[in-house]
Amino acid sequence: MTEIRGRILQTLREAGDRFVSGEELGQKLGISRTAVWKHIQSLQGAGYPIEAVRNRGYRLLWRGEVLSAEAIQAGLTTRSLGKRMAVLETVDSTNRYAFAEAERGAPEGYTVLAERQTAGKGRRGRAWFSPPGTGIWMSVVLRPGFPVYKAPQLTLTAAVSVADAVRKVTGVPVGIKWPNDLLLPDGRKVCGILSELSAEAEEIRFVVLGIGLNVFGRPETFPPELRTVAGALAPEGEQISRIALIQSMLAHLERDYAVYSEDGFSPLKNRWERLNVSLGRRIAVQTSRGRLTGWARRIDDDGALWVEADTGEMEPIISADVIFDPH
Amino acid sequence: MFRVTEIRELIRLMDETSVVELEVESEGSRLSIRKAHATGVAPAVQAAPPAAVQAAVQQPAASTPAVPAGIEGPPAPAAAPLTGEKRGKGGGEARSTAIAEASLHTITSPMVGTFYRAPAPDADPYVQIGSKVTEKTIVCIVEAMKLMNEIEADCRGEIVEVLAENGQLVEFGQPLFRVRLD
Numbered sequence: 001m002t003e004i005r006g007r008i009l010q011t012l013r014e015a016g017d018r019f020v021s022g023e024e025l026g027q028k029l030g031i032s033r034t035a036v037w038k039h040i041q042s043l044q045g046a047g048y049p050i051e052a053v054r055n056r057g058y059r060l061l062w063r064g065e066v067l068s069a070e071a072i073q074a075g076l077t078t079r080s081l082g083k084r085m086a087v088l089e090t091v092d093s094t095n096r097y098a099f100a101e102a103e104r105g106a107p108e109g110y111t112v113l114a115e116r117q118t119a120g121k122g123r124r125g126r127a128w129f130s131p132p133g134t135g136i137w138m139s140v141v142l143r144p145g146f147p148v149y150k151a152p153q154l155t156l157t158a159a160v161s162v163a164d165a166v167r168k169v170t171g172v173p174v175g176i177k178w179p180n181d182l183l184l185p186d187g188r189k190v191c192g193i194l195s196e197l198s199a200e201a202e203e204i205r206f207v208v209l210g211i212g213l214n215v216f217g218r219p220e221t222f223p224p225e226l227r228t229v230a231g232a233l234a235p236e237g238e239q240i241s242r243i244a245l246i247q248s249m250l251a252h253l254e255r256d257y258a259v260y261s262e263d264g265f266s267p268l269k270n271r272w273e274r275l276n277v278s279l280g281r282r283i284a285v286q287t288s289r290g291r292l293t294g295w296a297r298r299i300d301d302d303g304a305l306w307v308e309a310d311t312g313e314m315e316p317i318i319s320a321d322v323i324f325d326p327h
Numbered sequence: 328m329f330r331v332t333e334i335r336e337l338i339r340l341m342d343e344t345s346v347v348e349l350e351v352e353s354e355g356s357r358l359s360i361r362k363a364h365a366t367g368v369a370p371a372v373q374a375a376p377p378a379a380v381q382a383a384v385q386q387p388a389a390s391t392p393a394v395p396a397g398i399e400g401p402p403a404p405a406a407a408p409l410t411g412e413k414r415g416k417g418g419g420e421a422r423s424t425a426i427a428e429a430s431l432h433t434i435t436s437p438m439v440g441t442f443y444r445a446p447a448p449d450a451d452p453y454v455q456i457g458s459k460v461t462e463k464t465i466v467c468i469v470e471a472m473k474l475m476n477e478i479e480a481d482c483r484g485e486i487v488e489v490l491a492e493n494g495q496l497v498e499f500g501q502p503l504f505r506v507r508l509d
Contacts, residue, residue, distance in 0.1 A: 123473055125447020148437040149499055152471035179472035195474040201481065202437045207474075288441065288448070288494030302439070303472055318496060319441040319470040 004029055005039050005089050006068060009115075012050065012060035021057035046090050046116055047132045064133045064216060065243055067113055075247050080109035081140060081254040082246075088114040090132075093121045095196055095210035098139035102198065102206040108143040111250065120212060121194055123321075128192060128212045129223060134232070136213040136242055140253065143206045144261060148199045151207055152318075153265040153303040154257070155180045155195050158209050160271045161252035162191060166213070169248045170240050172233050175277035178296065178305045178322055182213075183277060187324070188231030190214050211249070215242055265301060272299070283307065284326035285317050292317075293326055432482040433490075434504040436497040440471035444493045452493075454504070458486045466504055469497060484508040 007029055012020055022033040029036070040058055044050050049061040065071070069085045076082050084107060091097050091114040098112040117137050120128030130137045144154070159180035166174050166182065174182040174190060182191035191213040198205040214232040222230050234240045259267055273279070278296045285292045285307060294309040305317040338360060350359040436442070444452040444467050454466045460480035469476045488505035491497050 123470075124443070125450060148476065149439065151476070152438065152440070152474045155472050155474050193473060197474055197476045199437060199476060200479075288443070318439060319472060 004031065005043055006066065006087070008036070008039055008043065009048065009060065009066045009089075010068065012058060013064075013066050015059070017059065019053060019057040019059045024057070043089075065241060066133075067115060067242060067246075071243050072113075072246050075243070077247070077251050078109070078254045080107075081250040081257075082109060082111045084110045086110075086112045088112065090114060090116045090118060092119040093117055093210075094137050094139040095121050095194065095208050098141050098208045098210075099196055099198070102141045102208060106141050108141060108206075109254075110141040112139045113137065113246065121210065122192065123194060128194075129226060129230070130212060131217075131221070134214065134216045134221075136211065136215060136246055136249070138213075138246065138249070139208050139210045140250070141206055141208055142257065144204055144257075146204070146261060147202045148197065148204055149202070150264075151195075151197055151204060152179075153268075154207060154209070154260060155193055156272050156299075156303045157256050157260045157265070157268050158193050158195070158211065158253060160268055160275060161256045162193070162211060162213065162249055163275045164271075165245060165248035165252045166191070166233065169245045170233050174233075174275075176272060176275045177324075178276065178278040178299065178317075179303060184231045184233075186231070189229055190231050190233060209253075213245070213249075215240055215245070265303060269299065269301065269303075272303075278305070278322065278324075282325055284323040286321040286323065287317070287319070296322070430508050431487070432484060432506040432508050433502045434466060434478065434480060434482075434506065436469050436491075436499060436501045436503055437478070438469060438471060438476060439499055440469040440474075440476065440497060442491045442493065442495050442497045442503065443468040443470065444489075454480075454486050456486055456489060460484060460486060460506060478503070480504075480506060482506055482508055 008025060011025060011028060022036045025036045026033045031039075040050055040052060044052075051059045051061055053059070067087050069087045072082065072087070073085065086097070086101070088094075088097070091112070094112045094114050094117060096119075097114075098106070098110065101110060101112070114130075114137050116132035117128065117130035120130040120137060122128045128137075142154070144151070156179055159176045159182065163174050163176055163182055166172060172190075173185055175185070177183050177189075180193040181189050184190050191211065194210045194212075196208045196210070198207075214230065216234050216237060217232040218235050219227045219231065256268060279298060281296050283294065283296045285294075285305075292307060292309050292315060294307045294315070297306045297308050297314070299305055300316070305322070307315045307317055309315050348359070348361045444454075446453070446468065454460060454464065458464075460466060461483050462479065462481055464480045465477045466480050466486070467478050469478060484506040486504055487507045490502045490504060497503065
């Protein structure tokens with residue numbers, strides 16, 4: 001099913017402005033016109049802008065690339081990341097899918113991508129808005145040899161990798177907000193990284209690194225509550241290849257993960273600091289226990305954020321929402 | 328003295344192998360670890376769960392007063408409950424404590440982070456006092472830097488104590504729950 005829908009999307013994309021008839025699609029895929037119509041309907045239901053005109057056929061109004069494992073792997077320079085890959089049309093959450101696959105033994109580097117998530121995960125039960133074809137919704141399974149207490153800095157490492165890849169492929173000078181959000185120069189959030197870990201006591205079974213990167217979409221395409229805070233790399237439909245971005249992200253991630261595994265966080269800390277837009281700023285920190293305001297001063301070797309609170313105390317922050325320039 | 332983390336690592340290594348007894352000597356301290364089911368003689372062993380490992384630290388006479396290994400530093404992960412036992416004078420008291428502790432398992436935090444009892448702020452807690460757990464039951468989340476670590480009970484039994492507050496910062500090795508083992 002999913003594979004057939006992927007091929008329908010691929011065919012429509014290649015056709016550009018031309019309408020493709022149901023008969024042509026059916027012949028190409030070896031299915032009936034009625035079956036084609038049913039697939040088109042479920043693609044439309046999933047949010048794909050497909051125009052259907054009687055006696056002419058179907059046309060895809062959105063021109064972004066359709067993701068496929070073949071296209072991504074064709075230009076992949078990694079040794080293990082993305083070598084095993086599932087590219088789905090729709091999934092509830094790539095993290096949940098990758099986690100379940102890892103529990104069934106998926107190897108290090110196993111990568112899940114989806115055109116659309118119906119229940120993309122954010123921090124503490126929040127959702128990640130992930131409509132079809134507009135972003136990169138990706139989860140990578142890692143099976144590191146280090147113990148659990150070293151895992152959190154891996155999420156800062158991932159922020160460095162993704163920021164480098166985005167800058168290289170798109171030229172958009174994204175910055176890192178502690179611990180691992182990526183922001184556009186105007187401060188809108190363009191990428192979030194949420195990781196989940198499975199461990200046996202202090203030993204890691206696997207980590208799922210979940211990356212949500214908004215590539216296309218004007219502010220008005222976001223839900224109202226996100227319009228002022230979220231953004232995309234190419235809001236005006238600028239030409240960006242999601243496939244090239246994915247390839248670059250996996251390559252950077254693999255290299256930085258190797259550096260972290262061998263040499264620890266310190267070489268990455270310098271790069272994190274160069275890319276960061278958090279330190280030196282006035283912030284509020286919202287933790288589950290309350291709110292703290294002060295100045296973001298530094299990160300330590302464990303990746304914790306040290307805040308000079310208005311009380312004068314230096315406070316280490318391990319997990320929190322950071323708000324810039326609070327009133 | 329051996330560090331608790333070193334003892335823990337040795338116990339874990341033993342659990343993964345068929346080795347039933349191990350003696351290590353270092354800087355004047357001697358540590359001997361023996362799998363409980365391998366002996367079946369001492370009362371403390373019979374009280375312990377079958378897979379448990381018994382550790383006994385033997386201090387040389389000249390050294391500083393001995394402390395039972397089980398009560399120093401962060402508690403051992405209860406996958407292998409550590410029954411501290413001091414040989415020689417005064418050993419009897421330590422041994423009876425060990426028997427009482429043997430049926431309780433302490434779930435500890437494997438990392439520094441924020442302790443959450445529920446998957447989301449408005450969701451029900453994973454477990455409460457009285458909840459029955461099995462090895463794979465998720466009992467809480469510890470978060471650091473947007474890394475979510477769902478902690479598994481790693482034992483079978485009933486939650487009898489919750490030792491940390493929701494939203495609290497917990498340290499590496501800090502006790503989070505106590506479980507009465509089935």
